[in-house]
Amino acid sequence: MKMILSSPDLAEIAHLKDLLESAGMECFINNEVSAGLMGPIPLNESTPELWIQDDSRLDEALQIKRDSQQPLEGKPWTCPKCGEQIEPQFTSCWKCGSAKGQRGI
Numbered sequence: 535m536k537m538i539l540s541s542p543d544l545a546e547i548a549h550l551k552d553l554l555e556s557a558g559m560e561c562f563i564n565n566e567v568s569a570g571l572m573g574p575i576p577l578n579e580s581t582p583e584l585w586i587q588d589d590s591r592l593d594e595a596l597q598i599k600r601d602s603q604q605p606l607e608g609k610p611w612t613c614p615k616c617g618e619q620i621e622p623q624f625t626s627c628w629k630c631g632s633a634k635g636q637r638g639i
């Protein structure tokens with residue numbers, strides 16, 4: 535199991551959980567019950583966390599997380615592999631299929 539997101543904003547976590555589940559990933563929220571019910575408690579015990587069951591899909595889950603946190607409108611980006619200019623709404627290159635955000639290429 536891997537933690538994908540830790541955020542005091544339960545709505546953000548629930549939103550990402552929906553996205554992951556619609557991608558076929560099993561996931562669950564930790565600390566959901568205690569959040570916000572008991573007043574000030576140590577953050578590391580109360581911050582909701584989103585976890586996935588299947589470690590092998592971690593990269594995929596993190597990609598979905600990145601996509602979910604990007605504003606819909608943005609600047610065009612340049613494919614790290616072939617140099618093509620890609621419109622901001624696409625998360626991978628239409629020409630060669632490289633995912634946006636890959637670094638070190």
Ligand SMILES: [Zn+2]
Pocket residue numbers: 613614615616617618627628629630631632
């Ligand atoms: Zn490309």
